[in-house]
Amino acid sequence: MLPSALHPPDPRITRRHGADKGAAFYLDALRYAHSLWLAGRPAQAILQLNKAWMADLTSDDPVVDAHPPPYSALVWMLRHAADGGCGFLGDPVRHFQHLASRMSGPRAGVRAWRAWLCMHLARRVLPCDGFHADGPQIAREGLWIPSWSRALSAIAGCGWPGEARRAQEAVAIAWESAID
Numbered sequence: 798m799l800p801s802a803l804h805p806p807d808p809r810i811t812r813r814h815g816a817d818k819g820a821a822f823y824l825d826a827l828r829y830a831h832s833l834w835l836a837g838r839p840a841q842a843i844l845q846l847n848k849a850w851m852a853d854l855t856s857d858d859p860v861v862d863a864h865p866p867p868y869s870a871l872v873w874m875l876r877h878a879a880d881g882g883c884g885f886l887g888d889p890v891r892h893f894q895h896l897a898s899r900m901s902g903p904r905a906g907v908r909a910w911r912a913w914l915c916m917h918l919a920r921r922v923l924p925c926d927g928f929h930a931d932g933p934q935i936a937r938e939g940l941w942i943p944s945w946s947r948a949l950s951a952i953a954g955c956g957w958p959g960e961a962r963r964a965q966e967a968v969a970i971a972w973e974s975a976i977d
Contacts, residue, residue, distance in 0.1 A: 798870040800824055802831035806838070811848055818903070820860040823852035827864055837884035839874055846871055847896065850911045853904065856958050866960045868967035871915060875922040889919040890928045898940055907955045913948040914964050921971035 810829050814822040830845035846867045854861055878886045893916035900909040919928065934940055943951075945968065953961035 798873060799827045799831040799834075799867065800864055802828055802835050804832055804835070806832040806836050806841075811845070818851055818853045820852070820854060820858055823849050823854060823860055824864060826852070827867060827870075830867070830870070834874060834883075839878035839883050840885050840887040840889075842874060843871065843886075843889060843892070846874075847912070847915075850908060851902075851904070854957055858957075861957050861959065865963045866911075866957060868914065868918065868964045869970055872918055872922055872967045872970045875919055879923050879927075888928050890916060890923060891931050893919055894930050894934070894940075894942070898934070898938070907952070910943075910948050910951040910955065913943050914945070914952060916942075917945045917948065918964075918967055918971050921968065 806829060808829070810825045811822060814825065826845050826849035830842045830849065833839075833842035833845060849867060875886075875889060877883055893912045897909045897912035897916060900906075900912065902908075916930075920930075930942070935942070949961055949964055952964060
């Protein structure tokens with residue numbers, strides 16, 4: 798689901814792009830995520846998927862067709878790392894909640910919607926007894942967590958071409974893992 802990994806993992810692969818967050822940055826973030834996964838670092842691999850979603854791609858950029866938004870890769874990682882046997886996972890539900898609710902910088906709106914979608918995917922895939930939303934943040938800040946449908950609708954309007962469809966495919970995979 799991700800482009801070929803580069804070994805050993807090296808953060809310079811994405812830093813070298815500086816402010817240019819185009820197709821090359823997107824591919825390098827996906828490659829780095831793959832290499833971190835292979836190195837047994839699932840939490841850091843997920844952070845690189847987050848970085849890939851920062852890319853500023855045009856509507857006609859062929860990279861999205863060749864390497865779709867990594868929602869399905871995220872579900873796969875979550876499914877395989879949930880028991881801790883693949884390395885430290887952290888709490889992706891809480892991570893994505895914090896990411897979405899504290900988003901800033903370029904294209905913060907679309908990136909926040911992506912994080913909400915990822916939070917819903919994590920809630921669907923991961924066992925309820927070990928991964929939780931941050932209730933105190935919700936209460937303290939009066940945080941509104943948008944539904945899957947609302948976040949998907951927003952992505953359909955402001956995301957990359959076909960992104961909402963890719964997220965829908967990932968939720969179907971997440972449903973399958975909830976049944977298994």
